[in-house]
Each structure stands twice: as C-alpha cells, then as structure tokens.
Amino acid sequence: MKKHILSSLLLCLFVVGFSLTTKAQAHAKKKADEQTEAWRYEVEVAGTGVQGTYLVKVWSYSKRPAVAIEQAKKNAVHAIIFKGFPGKTGIAGKPPLTTNVNIEEEKKEFFTDFFSEGGKYMKFVSLTTDGAVAAEDRLRVGKEYKIGVLVSVNVALLRKDLEDAGILKSLNAGF
Amino acid sequence: MILGFTTSVFSQAKKPTIMVVPSDVWCNQNGYMKEFDNQGTKEKVPDYKRAFQENADLIAMISKINGLMADRGFPLKNMESVMKSLASESAEDAMLTSKSGGSGVVESPIDKLRKTAKADIIMQLTFEVLKTGPKKSIRFTLQGIDAYTDKEVATAGGTGNPSFSADPAVMLEEAVIDKIDNFNAGLQRHFDDLFANGREIIVRVKKFEKWNGDLEKEYGGEELGTIIENWMRANTVKGRFSTSESTENMLLFEQVRIPLYDASGNAIDARGFTRNLQKFLTAAPYTIVNKLMTKGLGQAVIVLGDK
Numbered sequence: 001m002k003k004h005i006l007s008s009l010l011l012c013l014f015v016v017g018f019s020l021t022t023k024a025q026a027h028a029k030k031k032a033d034e035q036t037e038a039w040r041y042e043v044e045v046a047g048t049g050v051q052g053t054y055l056v057k058v059w060s061y062s063k064r065p066a067v068a069i070e071q072a073k074k075n076a077v078h079a080i081i082f083k084g085f086p087g088k089t090g091i092a093g094k095p096p097l098t099t100n101v102n103i104e105e106e107k108k109e110f111f112t113d114f115f116s117e118g119g120k121y122m123k124f125v126s127l128t129t130d131g132a133v134a135a136e137d138r139l140r141v142g143k144e145y146k147i148g149v150l151v152s153v154n155v156a157l158l159r160k161d162l163e164d165a166g167i168l169k170s171l172n173a174g175f
Numbered sequence: 176m177i178l179g180f181t182t183s184v185f186s187q188a189k190k191p192t193i194m195v196v197p198s199d200v201w202c203n204q205n206g207y208m209k210e211f212d213n214q215g216t217k218e219k220v221p222d223y224k225r226a227f228q229e230n231a232d233l234i235a236m237i238s239k240i241n242g243l244m245a246d247r248g249f250p251l252k253n254m255e256s257v258m259k260s261l262a263s264e265s266a267e268d269a270m271l272t273s274k275s276g277g278s279g280v281v282e283s284p285i286d287k288l289r290k291t292a293k294a295d296i297i298m299q300l301t302f303e304v305l306k307t308g309p310k311k312s313i314r315f316t317l318q319g320i321d322a323y324t325d326k327e328v329a330t331a332g333g334t335g336n337p338s339f340s341a342d343p344a345v346m347l348e349e350a351v352i353d354k355i356d357n358f359n360a361g362l363q364r365h366f367d368d369l370f371a372n373g374r375e376i377i378v379r380v381k382k383f384e385k386w387n388g389d390l391e392k393e394y395g396g397e398e399l400g401t402i403i404e405n406w407m408r409a410n411t412v413k414g415r416f417s418t419s420e421s422t423e424n425m426l427l428f429e430q431v432r433i434p435l436y437d438a439s440g441n442a443i444d445a446r447g448f449t450r451n452l453q454k455f456l457t458a459a460p461y462t463i464v465n466k467l468m469t470k471g472l473g474q475a476v477i478v479l480g481d482k
Contacts, residue, residue, distance in 0.1 A: 048353045051243075090312070090336030092353050095360045099367065155356075156246065171363055172248040174370055175190035 028064045029117070032071040035061060036115070041075040043085040045093055052156030053126060054094060056085055057137075059148045065138065069130045072149035077121040080153055081162070097159055097168055107167055120161070127152040188370070188435040189442045189472055193244070194252040194294035195237045197226055198301040198318075205230065227255040232347060236300060239351045240317075247359060252294050261291075295472050297322055298358075302347060310337040315350040317358050319365070323445075323473030324375050324429070329361025373412035373432035376445040376473040378452075380426040383466075386480020389423040394460055400426055406455055407431065410448070449475035 035041065042059040049055040058075045062068035079085060080097060082104055087093030104111055114120050129150040137148035162168040202208055202221035207230070209222040226233055234255075241251045268280045299318040304311055312335050319329035331354040335346060369375075380403060382389060390400040397405075400421055408414045412432040420427040433448040441447070446469040456463045456479070466478045 048349050051352050052246075087333075090334065092331070092333055092357055094356055099360075099363065169363075170248050171359060171366070172190065174188055174366070 028062055028067040029071075032060065032062050032067050033074075033115070036071065036075055036078055039083065041071075041079065043076070043079040043083065045085055045087050045091050046150050048091055049152055049155075052154060053152050054080060054155050055150065055152050056080070057148050057150050059146055061141070061144050061146050063144055065133075065145045065147055068145050068147040069133060069149055072130070072147070073125045073128060073151055074115055074121055076151035076153050077124055077158065078115065080155060080158065097155070097162065103167065110165065110167060124154045124158040124161075125151060126154045187442060188374075189444045191295035191472060192252050193249065193296045193298060193319075194254050194257070195240050195298040195300055196254055197221070197223065197233055198299045198316075201233075201301045201303075202226060204303065223254065224258060227258070232302075232344065235344065236302060236347055236351060239348055240298065240300070240355065243351065243355045244359075251298070293322065293471060295322055296320065296328065296362075302350065304343045304346075305334065305337075307337065309339055311339075311341070311343060311346065312337040313343070313346045313350045315347075315354060317354060319358065319362055321365075321375070321473070322471060323377055326375075328365040329358050331355070331358035331361070370435065372415070373434050374444065374473065376431050376433055376448065376475065378407070378416075378428040378431050378445070378449055379474075379476040380428075381476060381478045382424055383478055383480035388463065388480065390421075390426060390479075391423045399461070402461075403452070403456075406452060410451065444472040445469050445475040449477060453477055 040061060044057050044059075045055070046057040047055040056076055056079070058072040058079065060068040060071045060075050062071065080094070082096050082098060084094050084096040100106070133147060133149060139146040139148075159168060163170045197207075199221055202223070203219070205226070207222045207226040208219045209225075210217050210219055212218075237254070241253060244251050271280050272278065297320045299316075299320055301314075301316040301318075303314045305314055314332075314334045316332035317330065318327055318332075320326070321328050333354065335350050335353070338346065380390070388399070390398065390403075392399050394402060400423075403426060404418060407416050407428060410433075412434055416428050416431040418426065419429045433443065433445070435442060437443045437447060446467070449467055449469070453465055453467045455461075456465055456477070463479050464481060466482050468476045468478070470476075
C-alpha cells in the first residue's frame with residue numbers, strides 16, 4: 001500500500017513538474033516573440049551567402065538557451081525584412097527588403113500570421129547552426145542568455161513571396 | 176471589363192532600358208582602347224567589340240548581373256548583342272534597295288551618330304583583381320547612371336575579403352552576388368522617386384540659322400523664351416524644372432519633371448511631353464515651324480524655324 005502511495009506521489013510530482021516546465025517554456029517563447037517585435041536582437045553579416053541567400057549571425061536573448069536558439073530563426077527573417085544589417089570589412093551590409101518604415105503596422109495581420117509559431121517564416125530559413133552553437137556564442141548577460149546562431153535565409157524566395165502577397169513592391173512594379 | 180482592360184493597359188509607365196557597360200577605366204586598364212584622330216588631336220575611346228571578344232571575365236560578370244536582374248523581373252539589354260544587331264542592321268541597310276526604282280535607305284549624319292548601343296540607364300562596371308603578396312582580392316564598382324540627366328541613380332561597390340587560394344573568377348562572381356542587392360535598393364529608390372515626382376528629363380530649344388525670329392521675339396508683349404518657360408511651368412509636375420541656360424538662340428531646361436501619363440492616361444516620355452510644346456508653338460498666334468528630335472525616354476530637342 002505504502003509503495004503504491006509513493007509511486008502515485010512521484011507520478012503526481014512528475015506531472016506537475018512537467019506542466020510547470022511547459023508553462024515556463026511557453027512563457028519564455030511569448031517573451032521572446034515580444035522581444036522580436038521590440039527589435040531586441042542583434043544581427044551581423046557572417047559571410048556572402050550563395051546566390052539568393054543571406055548568411056547572418058543573429059544574437060537573441062532569453063532565460064532559456066533553447067528558446068533563444070529557436071527564436072534566432074525568426075529574428076533572422078524579421079531583420080532581413082524590416083531592419084537590414086551592417087557590413088564588415090570585405091562584405092557588404094544589406095538594407096531591409098521593405099522601404100516602408102511602417103509596414104509592420106500597416107500589414108500587422110499578415111505579419112502576425114507570418115511570424116506565428118509554425119508560421120511561414122520557417123520556409124525561408126535554409127540552414128542554421130542551432131545544433132552546434134559555439135562556446136563563444138553562448139554568453140550570460142545578467143539573468144539571461146545571449147546566444148549567437150548562424151542563419152542562412154533564402155532571400156530570393158522570401159522577396160518573391162512577399163511581392164506576390166502584395167507586401168513588397170517588385171523592382172518592375174508600375175512599368 | 177473593357178474599362179478594366181483599358182486601366183491595366185494605361186497604368187504601365189514606359190519602362191526604362193538598362194544595359195551593363197564596362198567603364199572607360201576598366202577598358203583602359205585592360206588595354207581595350209582604340210585611338211582616333213579627332214581633327215588633329217589623338218583621342219582614345221573604348222574598344223567594346225574587342226573587349227567582348229577577348230575577355231571572358233567581362234562576359235561572366237555581365238552575364239551574372241543580367242541573370243540576377245532578370246530574376247528581379249528586370250531583364251537587361253545585352254550590350255554585346257545590341258552591338259551585333261547594329262552591325263547587321265548597317266549591313267542590311269547598305270544592301271537594301273526599293274523594288275521599283277532601286278533607291279537606297281536614307282540615313283542623315285545625325286542618324287549615323289545616334290546609331291550606338293544605348294539604354295536609359297547605364298550600369299557602368301569596373302572591377303579589378305588586387306594583389307598583395309600572395310593574397311588576392313576584388314575591387315568592384317557598379318554605377319547606375321541615368322543616360323539623360325547624367326545623375327548617378329544607384330551605386331554599389333567595395334573591396335572583397337583577401338584570399339590566398341580562391342580563384343579570381345569565383346571571387347568576381349561573389350562580388351556581384353554581394354553587391355547587386357544594394358545596387359537594386361538604390362534603383363528602387365530612383366523608381367519610387369520617379370513615380371512620386373515624375374520622370375526627370377532635359378529639354379533643349381534651339382533655332383535654325385536661317386530662321387529670322389529668335390527667343391527674344393515678342394508675342395503680345397511677352398518674349399518667346401518667357402512664353403516657353405510659362406508653358407513648362409504649367410505642364411511639369413508641381414512646376415518643377417530649372418532653366419539652366421537662356422540666350423536669344425537657345426534655352427536649356429534641366430531637371431524637368433514630367434508626368435508619367437498624359438491627361439487620357441497614356442504613358443508618355445520626353446517625346447510625348449515635348450510634342451505638346453511643339454503643337455503649342457506651331458499653333459496660332461506663334462505659328463513657328465519646328466523640328467522635334469528625341470534621345471531615348473529622357474532627352475528632347477526642339478529646333479525652331481524649319482523641319
């Protein structure tokens with residue numbers, strides 16, 4: 001009988017623990033999304049990507065390293081559309097795909113959907129180093145982690161998709 | 176449906192043509208220049224034909240740029256092909272005679288002068304393989320120049336990372352891939368400006384020597400030059416133009432912003448815009464016979480006093 005009670009208690013503790021972890025993970029994800037919207041991430045050029053792609057290193061913040069690593073993919077696409085990134089010696093930086101500074105507000109509905117969990121943004125992330133983050137790219141800043149992940153984004157496809165959706169104007173629009 | 180079709184047809188502005196041209200500096204550095212005697216003065220001009228026949232790097236670079244621009248929905252004119260078709264057209268013209276009288280094709284000296292490979296926007300390309308000891312790097316510059324206003328509307332360039340082992344051909348290709356998006360961002364800004372403020376053109380008004388009038392001749396108490404300026408003010412976008420030169424014999428209007436469409440929604444260019452000035456001057460009370468000549472989408476000359 002004692003044995004039965006103990007195992008039930010352990011199971012109960014496991015379930016509670018698991019649900020708490022899941023809740024905390026969801027909370028961290030939500031916070032990471034808010035930080036993306038608040039532009040709280042850093043992007044630097046990492047190299048010249050192959051034709052039609054940009055290769056960037058994205059630094060994301062979270063209390064949970066796994067969340068920061070996953071959020072880097074979203075941040076990379078977000079930066080390429082809205083923010084652009086500076087260059088460094090030998091490699092040119094790139095301006096954002098959109099020239100309309102208010103586009104994220106004007107097309108809010110589209111972008112909420114686009115950047116949602118399992119949203120279309122993942123279609124354009126072609127390669128990342130999420131499985132092998134270098135030690136020097138994993139920093140502790142106060143209570144948070146700041147994690148740098150290399151991400152390759154298929155910009156040609158992303159631009160085409162946004163042009164087809166009427167979000168971006170194509171180069172030959174109006175002619 | 177007819178209305179929809181009409182709108183869709185008329186809503187397209189005239190598309191500028193773009194062509195990649197190797198810069199004079201590149202031609203000079205690589206020995207693709209030819210000398211000619213310009214009335215006693217030796218002058219050097221680029222020998223594009225030889226450059227295209229002999230330099231594989233140039234072909235590869237131009238082809239890469241053409242491909243990337245085509246991907247963005249903006250296929251470019253290929254300079255090598257344009258030069259070939261001009262040569263074959265000249266040969267055909269020389270052989271062409273009419274069926275009845277055996278008369279040949281007429282070509283004025285100005286037609287001959289203008290028979291060159293041309294585009295509305297020139298993408299001027301300069302590239303160089305730099306060497307520091309065993310290291311090689313690529314210096315690359317791409318300048319988008321409006322052929323009529325001579326303004327640089329887009330640019331991209333820089334020096335790539337030095338490498339010990341990479342093949343220069345691969346480095347050249349990488350330079351194009353790295354810089355083309357920045358160039359296109361500049362081009363997009365230029366097009367946005369064009370749609371917001373109108374196309375920028377240059378208009379010249381000249382007079383034939385034998386015409387007995389000039390631009391100071393008065394009509395209703397106003398000089399002809401001022402009348403033309405008033406017409407420009409009334410017909411340009413927000414009255415934007417600048418009179419750069421004004422004498423009794425000529426007027427030069429620069430930074431003339433013309434609308435992309437006329438009152439009936441048809442796309443217009445420098446020719447369409449200046450034809451209205453031509454009609455205005457031909458009509459009473461001025462009744463001035465005049466000749467209109469245009470250069471591409473952005474330059475027009477009206478010569479007063481004859482056809």
